[in-house]
Amino acid sequence: MSATATVVPHWIAGAADESAARWGEVTDSATGEVSARVPLASAADVDRAVRAAAEAARGWAATSLSRRTAVMFAFRQLVHEHRDELARIVTREHGKVLSDAAGEVQRGLEVVDFACGIAHLLKGEMTPQVSGGIDSYSLRQPLGVMAGITPFNFPVMVPMWMFPIAIAAGNAFVLKPSEQDPSASLLLARLFAQAGLPEGVLTVVNGDREAVNALLSHPQIAGVSFVGSTPIARHVYETASAHGKRVQALGGAKNHAVVLPDADLDLAADGLVSAAYGSAGQRCMAVSVAVAVGDVGDRLVEAVRTRLEDLTTGPGTDPASQMGPLVSSAHRARVAELVDSGEAEGAQVLVDGRGLTVDGHDGGHWLGPTLLDRVRPGMRVYDEEIFGPVLVVVRAESYPEALQLVNANPYGNGAAIFTRDGGAARQFEQDVVAGMVGVNVPIPVPMAYHSFGGWKHSLFGDLHVHGPDGVRFNTRGKVVTRRWPNPADRGIDLGFPVLS
Numbered sequence: 001m002s003a004t005a006t007v008v009p010h011w012i013a014g015a016a017d018e019s020a021a022r023w024g025e026v027t028d029s030a031t032g033e034v035s036a037r038v039p040l041a042s043a044a045d046v047d048r049a050v051r052a053a054a055e056a057a058r059g060w061a062a063t064s065l066s067r068r069t070a071v072m073f074a075f076r077q078l079v080h081e082h083r084d085e086l087a088r089i090v091t092r093e094h095g096k097v098l099s100d101a102a103g104e105v106q107r108g109l110e111v112v113d114f115a116c117g118i119a120h121l122l123k124g125e126m127t128p129q130v131s132g133g134i135d136s137y138s139l140r141q142p143l144g145v146m147a148g149i150t151p152f153n154f155p156v157m158v159p160m161w162m163f164p165i166a167i168a169a170g171n172a173f174v175l176k177p178s179e180q181d182p183s184a185s186l187l188l189a190r191l192f193a194q195a196g197l198p199e200g201v202l203t204v205v206n207g208d209r210e211a212v213n214a215l216l217s218h219p220q221i222a223g224v225s226f227v228g229s230t231p232i233a234r235h236v237y238e239t240a241s242a243h244g245k246r247v248q249a250l251g252g253a254k255n256h257a258v259v260l261p262d263a264d265l266d267l268a269a270d271g272l273v274s275a276a277y278g279s280a281g282q283r284c285m286a287v288s289v290a291v292a293v294g295d296v297g298d299r300l301v302e303a304v305r306t307r308l309e310d311l312t313t314g315p316g317t318d319p320a321s322q323m324g325p326l327v328s329s330a331h332r333a334r335v336a337e338l339v340d341s342g343e344a345e346g347a348q349v350l351v352d353g354r355g356l357t358v359d360g361h362d363g364g365h366w367l368g369p370t371l372l373d374r375v376r377p378g379m380r381v382y383d384e385e386i387f388g389p390v391l392v393v394v395r396a397e398s399y400p401e402a403l404q405l406v407n408a409n410p411y412g413n414g415a416a417i418f419t420r421d422g423g424a425a426r427q428f429e430q431d432v433v434a435g436m437v438g439v440n441v442p443i444p445v446p447m448a449y450h451s452f453g454g455w456k457h458s459l460f461g462d463l464h465v466h467g468p469d470g471v472r473f474n475t476r477g478k479v480v481t482r483r484w485p486n487p488a489d490r491g492i493d494l495g496f497p498v499l500s
């Protein structure tokens with residue numbers, strides 16, 4: 001363990017808390033050194049945290065919208081002031097390069113911007129005089145305590161997809177961040193407290209499956225937002241639903257980019273390289289499969305291959321690095337093993353990152369950009385999510401064959417098409433079975449005021465995160481039908497109410 005290893009505590013009832021039945025270790029991905037220890041909450045720790053949150057939720061729901069909005073604006077300002085610090089934490093624990101980490105903080109802030117407008121978003125509808133002297137109107141009310149369980153790959157942005165909207169809407173929120181890079185969540189909780197958020201409204205419990213399972217069955221948790229891999233998303237959806245909670249569980253991905261023969265080849269190759277290798281491929285919206293249609297295949301593969309010769313992989317803190325390490329040695333070993341399997345199953349390894357070393361960083365979790373051609377369904381590199389800097393290329397004879405391939409894949413997070421043909425692009429928008437679609441845009445991540453979510457095995461539940469769906473998920477609707485007594489209307493009528 002490095003001499004500077006610290007403890008990343010929980011944040012419960014507005015204070016740091018180091019209770020732990022067990023401990024985990026957080027590593028610096030570029031050196032492999034342990035940089036911090038993290039307490040792993042027991043079910044009893046989770047219960048204590050949720051009870052404090054439930055207590056806080058009542059007061060927060062009753063707090064005026066103007067007060068809640070003022071706290072949100074103050075939080076926004078503090079995150080702006082600490083954006084570099086947040087990015088540095090992300091780079092150290094996750095490994096992504098600093099500019100990429102800064103981008104993730106920005107995307108998280110955009111959800112806070114959206115949540116600052118909550119007063120407008122919570123407005124109900126009013127219909128006067130639905131019947132004689134009777135008005136109807138709708139309300140959106142908070143649910144109580146919402147929980148969020150987040151993955152390692154966006155330690156700032158994904159929690160911020162969730163808690164700003166949940167809290168702005170009047171809920172308390174319990175966050176269980178990834179135990180692999182938990183420090184950013186702690187800083188966000190401290191900043192929110194500094195902004196004036198009452199204690200207990202935002203809680204952070206660190207932990208692993210024990211903490212998650214305690215949240216999924218806790219009677220005082222009303223709803224669960226999850227982002228992570230598909231098997232765990234399915235488990236979270238099934239378990240939390242069985243305990244009567246509303247759930248949105250976003251899972252893994254295998255995002256395809258279809259490149260038609262008429263595409264702008266340089267634009268397509270630049271887009272594929274940026275989207276496949278940014279963040280070392282550890283993005284749920286990374287393009288991991290290129291589908292080359294017709295005679296574009298050899299030209300496309302060559303254009304991607306030559307671009308990879310110029311990519312620099314190194315520590316995320318070095319401004320010269322374009323790609324950092326993978327998050328852990330175990331994850332690096334899994335990605336390398338998948339590339340081995342692709343080679344053994346007949347894929348052509350055109351660029352091989354398995355042997356990469358970085359001077360002075362022997363312990364880092366390095367794997368350089370890797371390009372596999374002639375990949376087919378049935379190979380593990382096609383069938384499984386790799387979540388590393390590996391782009392696989394599948395050849396298709398025609399647009400219908402390419403579409404069939406994309407739609408037959410069990411994942412449906414994002415899909416993109418590269419073409420100059422507006423008609424073909426429009427057809428793809430209509431036909432593709434995926435939640436987010438890019439046209440000459442490789443990573444079609446919606447802005448905060450739209451909602452983010454995939455289809456098929458990339459999302460269990462119905463509502464997507466942030467944007468309008470985020471407001472719906474974090475509130476429940478109520479319709480009031482109201483009459484003020486008018487002495488002229490008195491009298492008993494046992495008939496079913498109809499027009500009057």
Ligand code: NAD
Nearest residue numbers: 150151152177178208209212228229232250251252253284
């Ligand atoms: P993961 O599923 O291993 O972990 C996610 C969360 O679940 C973590 O907080 C972890 O502590 C918890 N967890 C892990 N195992 C568990 C278990 N057995 N029981 C209960 N909880 C458990 O995911 P990860 O490796 O941290 O993140 C990468 C995955 O997340 C990839 O599959 C990626 O595609 C996916 N992801 C999806 C989206 C999306 O929007 N669809 C966004 C980001 C990441």
